[in-house]
Amino acid sequence: MSFEGSTLINWPAFVQARSELGAGFGRILGYFREDGVKSVAAIEAAMRTLNAAAMVIPAHTLKGEARQFGAEPLADLAEAVEVIARDCVEMQDTPDEALEHIVLLRPLFVETLAILEREANPIVVRKPGTGGFGRRAVPTGFGED
Secondary structure: OOOHHHHHOOHHHHHHHHHHHHHHHHHHHHHHHHHHHHHHHHHHHHHHHOOOOHHHHHHHHHHHHHHOOOOHHHHHHHHHHHHHHHHHHHHHHOHHHHHHHHHHHHHHHHHHHHHHHHHHHHOOOOOOOOOOOOOOOOOOOOOOO
């Protein structure tokens, strides 16, 4: 499933988070990556065992951390899982209704994280052999050596 990249991030919220976190932004984004991977895996494992109670905390964590970076669609999806799981715990029911949301969770997390990391660490793509500091330019044609 593909999501529209420009709509996956609330850019004003992202810029605000980057500004507020300052030099710690990259480190906090790393925590989001680690926690997100664990949360998604925990939610999927809870779904396999139909354990609604085990979904609540990882869905809640993912929701909050995603909102911090402006990842609104991911936060909304995690919130939907959390609400369903809480309702199932209260009603002593299985979280079957959450399945349709959970199957979307991992691809949305992966795509969202890729966008956040790309924006946080833009890598300048350089053409090989164009020289640069500490490198000798590679001749590209006659008379250029």
